Amino acid sequence: MxxxxxxxxxxxxxxxxxxxxxxxxxxxxxxxxxxxxxxxxxxxxxxxxxxxxxxxxxxxxxxxxxxxxxxxxxxxxxxxxxxxxxxxxxxxxxxxxxxxxxxxxxxxxxxxxxxxxxxxxxxxxxxxxxxxxxxxxxxxxLTDTATLPCEARLAAWLLDGLGRDGTDGHVPLPGGQRELADLLGVTRVTVNRALSRLRRDGLIGPTENGGGRIRVLAPELLALRATQYTRHSR
The missing domain is CATH 2.60.120.10 (Jelly Rolls)
Known part of the structure; x- marks a missing residue:
């Protein structure tokens, strides 16, 4: 303290x-x-x-x-x-x-x-x-939750967490995937699939610390994924 x-x-x-x-x-x-x-x-x-x-x-x-x-x-x-x-x-x-x-x-x-x-x-x-x-x-x-695909919402959430807490390149996931799914307004299956796509594309690494944190590998590409579907880019 x-x-x-x-x-x-x-x-x-x-x-x-x-x-x-x-x-x-x-x-x-x-x-x-x-x-x-x-x-x-x-x-x-x-x-x-x-x-x-x-x-x-x-x-x-x-x-x-x-x-x-x-x-x-x-x-x-x-x-x-x-x-x-x-x-x-x-x-x-x-x-x-x-x-x-x-x-x-x-x-x-x-x-x-x-x-x-x-x-x-x-x-x-x-x-x-x-x-x-x-x-x-x-x-x-709330507008983004209603209009943006889960992957874009997830990318934006990861970037926000990286700027706030992830000084070592990791984003804490204290509530697990269930908490994250509720926060993004989707099912746990949907958020799991979005995480898998981001891992497959090399933007994030495997979930670490017993599922308690996510390592961001390519924040610049993650930012592009987050803004790909925004209202300004349509």
């Missing part, structure tokens, strides 16, 4: 504009929580009385439709703030958040978070900009 105090909050994008005094107050009023792999941090629809700040670990967000299908919204690695929208609209958590790895969390009371928005126009503007950016990215991802 890095610095075991309020300085750890500096890495959370949501708090980028907060001065030192504000970070200290957040830390002092927050409650530490630890979750083992597979544990539920929060359940869809339950009251959002705290902002969950993920300091260490990786978590996924999902929702279950009325037909019983699980929809994956994505995975998040700390440091970051989870399900911020639920704190603003008061309608309960938008998804079920599950620990994919052991997670260290600070739970910030909702009143403390909303007070930040009320007290500082700078903080308020930053938070709304961040939410707007994330909403736009989510909309683009």
């Amino acid at each position: 890095s610095a075991p105090d309020w300085r750890r909050l500096r890495g959370v994008p949501l708090f980028a504009t907060l001065p030192e005094a504000g970070l200290r107050r957040l830390w002092e009023t927050s409650v530490p929580r630890h979750y083992a792999r597979g544990e539920t941090l929060r359940s869809q629809g339950t009251p959002a009385d705290h902002l969950l700040v993920l300091l260490d670990g990786t978590a996924s967000a999902s929702a279950t439709t009325t037909a019983g299908r699980v929809v994956r919204f994505g995975t998040w690695a700390g440091p970051c703030a989870l399900d911020k929208v639920a704190l603003l609209d008061g309608a309960g958590h938008t998804a079920t958040v599950t620990a994919l790895t052991p997670c260290a969390v600070r739970a910030v009371p909702r009143g403390r978070f909303t007070a930040l928005l009320d007290d500082s126009a700078t903080v308020r503007a930053h938070v709304f900009r961040l939410l707007a950016t994330q909403a736009r990215a989510q909309q683009e991802r």
